[in-house]
Amino acid sequence: MADAPPSGRITLAHGNGGRLMRGLIADVFAAHLAAPVENDAAFVTMPAAEIAITTDGFTVEPLIFPGGDLGSLAVNGTVNDLAVAGAIPRHLTLAAFLEEGLEIAVLDRLVASAAAAARAAGVSVVAGDTKVLPRGECGGAYFAVTGIGTRRAGPRLGFAGIQPGDRVIVSGPVGDHGTAVMLAREEFGLSGDLRSDCASVLPLAESAGAVADLRFMRDPTRGGLATVAHEIAAATGFGVRLREASIPLRDPVLGVCEALGYDPLYLACEGRIVAVASPAGAAEILARWRGTEAGASAAIIGEIGRGEPLVVLETALGGERILDELEDEPLPRIC
């Protein structure tokens, strides 16, 4: 790894397959990720025949925000998709779309951050690709990350196991990532100590995954907690009741959302889990999560009902409000 980040900017020639591209791969990608560059495909040995696989495209503006950046977001997002599906993440691939003019020092930081997140989650980035897009055609950089893993021991997870009476649990405050990125991007004149919650949820998922009555987990990214609740309602045909007063929410997140007119229940988290479990299972998961730093604010926030497949919020004032599915609201591009 170089002592100083490489200087200069991405040019179209960094994408032509020749000398500049070879140098970029060696100086930036291989330096941090130690990915093999000889072959078009890498060979890895998996410890089980059943493989979990997930892919995600990542785009965020700004590329670097309080609490994370495109690199950590992309790796953690992929690790988290595997973790909540009941898998142990093993290997990742990274396809980078880079805009002409991007500072190579910024790219270096993104890749270093991706590498650090991968190390923290115990995964290796084994294959990659770089494409360069003409100036003006890309928001600086997009990453597409694919992850493969193996099934973790524990209950099979999915919508099918969800039953009326089950509890809904969230591992921590919601909306931090969404509001932190909005504030970092826009000139709202607001500031504060808002940070993205961008992190691996793997330890939380492993901890919950050992509880027999766990039914389902999901990381509430795009569309937030309310959208996960809608997916549960649509897939199961059961209603989901959430209690506003129980949903952990940081004061600065609430303040920003009130000022800007956003509902934090629809904003992305990047380091939280929404889980569904039996009442006893939920209590056990809550106890396990609360004993960790990442899960210190975990809470049981609602339950699965027998009624229509609607998402109902019991408001703090004692009323009820239906949380609609997102329609044509173009939420800020934050994940």
Place this chain on the structure above:
Amino acid sequence: MADAPPSGRITLAHGNGGRLMRGLIADVFAAHLAAPVENDAAFVTMPAAEIAITTDGFTVEPLIFPGGDLGSLAVNGTVNDLAVAGAIPRHLTLAAFLEEGLEIAVLDRLVASAAAAARAAGVSVVAGDTKVLPRGECGGAYFAVTGIGTRRAGPRLGFAGIQPGDRVIVSGPVGDHGTAVMLAREEFGLSGDLRSDCASVLPLAESAGAVADLRFMRDPTRGGLATVAHEIAAATGFGVRLREASIPLRDPVLGVCEALGYDPLYLACEGRIVAVASPAGAAEILARWRGTEAGASAAIIGEIGRGEPLVVLETALGGERILDELEDEPLPRIC
């Protein structure tokens, strides 16, 4: 699958996680690909513990060109990376970055084309993701595809086995994809029957992969044949001598390159293989390939030498020319 392609255009709300995104996934992606949409990760069972994995980002302008489109290009490109590495492709993932304003009927065609290419190669698309980018930030659509496969029986392939005296073989004419896309994009006033060679090379790779003295295969995409030759020279420390008169090249490709000042040896192919094998192995591969429609123009085009690690072209007129590595030429964005 719907009888008529969906109408309308991509909006930012198609990326917000809500109703429109759910509809787009159901009507376009799931309709063609039959990918599971319930989970963040798919589980697949692999028949061997050693897994080949590759990822690639795809961007092409125009999105649809003679002989292919972004969808077939992305699937075939990923299948081909696995095939030339000595793997049997099994499963793919597709992460799509879509520009606001993209016609949904165009997206439908791209996804249908990706699905057809996947079926032809015997692979399934098991996981996907969609992100929407603001208008003006994307060339319509970018696809990132990751493929996993298992090792094919046969010799281990790689630069390490390449020896002086080995022959270089190409499975068909070079430069078709590069020139076809250039013509489709630019207003050159040129026309003709140029078509991209975009196709799966899996049958050719399997056929060559059964030959004991096969050392190495690569699909000469970005940077073309000359860039593969450079990679061989750089990795092995041996020289590569190519005979211009032996390199298959279609007349219209040559004509367009002469008119526009491009060297076809640096232009992308998307359905060819460059292979290195012992003289006897090369003869056997040539015989196998020539017996197929895709390999009818296959040729032994050069050999590995003991000299400096340069790429030398013996010209048709009897001279010699060093083929330099691509420097800062921003070749057209065609793969």
